[in-house]
Amino acid sequence: MRGNELSLEQRGKIISLHQKGLGYIKIFQNSKFMVPATQRIIQKWISTGSVANKRRTGQIQSQHGVSISNQTVRNLIKEKGYKGAVARKKPFISKRNNLSGFISCKVGESLKPNCLRKTIKHGGGSIMVWGSMSTNGVGKLHFIDGIMNKDVYQSILQKNLLPSVRKLRIRGTVSFNRTTIPKVPPKPPRNEAWEYLDPDFTKKLVDSMPRRIQAVIEAMGGPTRY
Structure with a gap:
């Protein structure tokens, strides 16, 4: 836990109060946890279903004794048969299309929906x-x-x-x-x-x-x- 971060127990209490229907102000009055922190915890729980922090590279290194760098990650991805590439541009078909500009896919998968970036010709509109x-x-x-x-x-x-x-x-x-x-x-x-x-x-x-x-x-x- 870094600095004045809320513990998992404290975060759990915030979620419990939120599930009871309390708003940010009511949660602050009941727990004294600041509203901005409370808001971040609740939003994270809604979007990920968890209040725990993501594992950091230092945690991986301490647990597995491996130095994790950007190059290490790239080497592992390449070893598994994936390659980095800018997503091919194809006319928009459905919401399945990948929205990001940089993806990883295996050789021969460049036209799969999750390896594409949707485009609309000439800035939108249709004829x-x-x-x-x-x-x-x-x-x-x-x-x-x-x-x-x-x-x-x-x-x-x-x-x-x-x-x-x-x-x-x-x-x-x-x-x-x-x-x-x-x-x-x-x-x-x-x-x-x-x-x-x-x-x-x-x-x-x-x-x-x-x-x-x-x-x-x-x-x-x-x-x-x-």
């Missing part, structure tokens, strides 16, 4: 688009405003599906029933980058789809190397 591509290049690109529902999706298909099929020279019978022929709006500037995608690039993406789908299945919906 939803409908697009299509084939080995011949890209089809139409449609930016979606608001919430997607069946009516919005049907409207998108009416405006973009058949024109994309014709543009991509997709063979076979393709039909889509519609009651009205929508007017085609002028092409906005933000679509130009999409139009300039090289067919060789889209061919590689399309050809890789079986591997990508299999990777997602094996990862049970989690991050993949793609």
Whole structure:
């Protein structure tokens, strides 16, 4: 115990009074333990379930006769098959993703959820688009405003599906029933980058789809190397 630290018995008394429903002031009146110390003990008990201090390096050294340094810890971690690495950045998927920037993982585990740091592109926010591509290049690109529902999706298909099929020279019978022929709006500037995608690039993406789908299945919906 260091300095004027409260003993385990005193800390236990604080927790006992807290469990009886007493606030910090009432605990002080009953025990004379200062409010800041009482607050720290209760918060520690709530977060860890214990009021004991964490073991310090000096305690480990005195009990096991081993000098514990940062290098000793690193050597032991390496010996157990782990390596230090900055967590890979992958788009945010769930709360399972590790929030810290520096983690330890075994070789081959870099894409496991607890070895990742979640990221959100461009500082947050989102944008939803409908697009299509084939080995011949890209089809139409449609930016979606608001919430997607069946009516919005049907409207998108009416405006973009058949024109994309014709543009991509997709063979076979393709039909889509519609009651009205929508007017085609002028092409906005933000679509130009999409139009300039090289067919060789889209061919590689399309050809890789079986591997990508299999990777997602094996990862049970989690991050993949793609």
